[in-house]
């Protein structure tokens with residue numbers, strides 16, 4: 001028997017790294033094929049190439065050659081990474097500098113790798129990702145070289161009207177008001193980036209940005225609202241529509257996925273209808289949940305923009321990033337800012353920029369002020385949560401593990417911490433939620449069933465194993481079966497069955513990650529219901545190409561959704577999936593209560609472990 005994960009052609013160092021589980025067979029094949037085409041024979045270059053392919057697979061845009069050894073392997077692997085025959089960093093870099101894979105060779109113009117020197121060390125790119133990153137950098141810099149033409153007096157009036165004191169509607173909100181700064185930045189820059197944790201008012205601000213921009217002209221602005229997933233688009237649309245009447249926005253603004261906005265075409269691969277030669281026809285584009293946008297998608301979006309289209313990128317850079325390579329939103333916030341601050345900003349919101357601390361909002365730091373040059377504003381004042389969840393999220397984000405433990409062990413009603421044997425409260429939430437959803441679904445009330453299915457969600461870091469989704473979903477089904485006296489059979493459709501879509505279907509506009517529920521219609525037919533705008537979208541379940549029954553889901557999948565109560569089953573402290581970003585994402589899925597199930601050791605390990613996502617966007621190239 002051969003192990004499919006081991007590349008049969010791999011020899012020497014590649015074979016050793018492959019068998020140790022650091023490299024996949026595909027990484028080895030790509031490295032060998034490229035080397036053969038270019039006539040490369042150095043084992044150091046083989047290894048670096050295979051590690052560069054692996055890095056992209058693991059979500060990085062490039063390989064950080066100064067951190068070669070920072071790789072993770074499966075938990076089951078018993079290999080000690082330090083025992084592997086790691087070459088010396090500088091030997092690898094020297095070999096790459098001479099390599100035909102990097103400099104081109106007699107075999108032809110093929111140059112599949114790029115070696116880049118930066119102040120913090122060398123990066124190795126697969127050419128395709130290098131070019132995408134270059135495009136992003138170039139388009140952003142071009143767009144930052146000028147500012148939109150605006151009517152200053154009208155903007156000032158707009159800001160005064162839209163950002164009111166909550167207690168005194170005749171007055172403006174107290175400075176510093178970062179939402180007002182964000183709106184002013186968005187109105188005066190071609191590209192702006194509005195970031196913040198959950199409930200900091202990102203969508204509230206976006207609706208006001210749209211109102212502010214619409215006030216600037218008599219001609220209606222062509223506005224596009226977009227998000228990387230269908231679910232996130234639906235949420236954005238709903239929030240903006242809720243505020244449309246109050247703000248004088250068109251009542252029928254529709255949000256769509258980025259794929260749809262760029263004109264995804266069946267059978268055309270990543271080639272969109274709108275691209276560098278055929279720009280998207282909008283004056284203003286808002287992208288929500290930008291943390292989930294991959295490098296490739298950001299590249300496609302930026303190259304499809306008209307130079308004068310105003311782009312507002314919104315999201316939470318502390319969350320888990322896209323499944324594909326890149327952490328573009330976090331990079332845009334952290335990258336060295338070029339350009340000068342738009343002087344108009346100081347005239348419009350000078351009192352916010354210069355204000356001292358206010359009881360509700362701290363004064364702007366020097367770093368925040370600097371980020372304004374790049375059109376980046378971070379909203380920090382939580383507007384939604386009763387303290388506990390937000391405080392916990394902030395402590396995780398700031399890697400303050402003692403504070404995290406203190407909050408978990410406090411009696412804050414929004415947070416609880418349970419041992420893996422202490423499952424009574426979880427069981428009750430699972431059973432009660434299923435009972436509520438089943439009752440509504442059996443009574444053909446699709447809206448209520450969908451709403452009730454957001455009352456509680458069980459999240460895991462892993463798919464498999466004792467901490468994984470499969471195990472916990474089975475456990476949940478047993479609990480529900482015992483409580484209702486009826487065994488659940490996920491191989492047949494039944495009312496109240498919770499669904500998770502696992503692949504995009506552009507035709508039905510049902511997307512990977514969308515969740516729904518099976519409902520019995522008044523005519524007794526069973527249909528799948530998905531939340532979409534005000535009315536649920538119903539379709540026959542056989543029209544769903546890829547769908548699972550979901551009593552537990554991975555934290556990755558839960559991105560872009562929120563639930564009243566979230567229960568998070570943590571894996572063991574040694575799990576490489578357990579990271580700060582993962583914990584932060586899980587905690588911030590909860591609206592009212594977050595229940596963490598696991599050990600103190602696991603919490604502390606998770607808070608300290610970071611997702612390594614190498615990219616060049618944060619660096620200055622030499």
Ligand SMILES: Nc1ncnc2c1ncn2[C@@H]1O[C@H](COP(=O)(O)OP(=O)(O)OP(=O)(O)O)[C@@H](O)[C@H]1O
Pocket residue numbers: 166179196197198199200201202203204205239383384
């Ligand atoms: N300046 C404000 N004055 C009053 N209420 C506000 C203000 N800003 C936000 N809110 C309210 O706070 C809540 C959270 O705001 P919003 O939904 O815009 O946050 P968000 O950052 O988009 O959150 P999420 O990331 O979870 O979607 C909403 O109910 C909103 O109406």
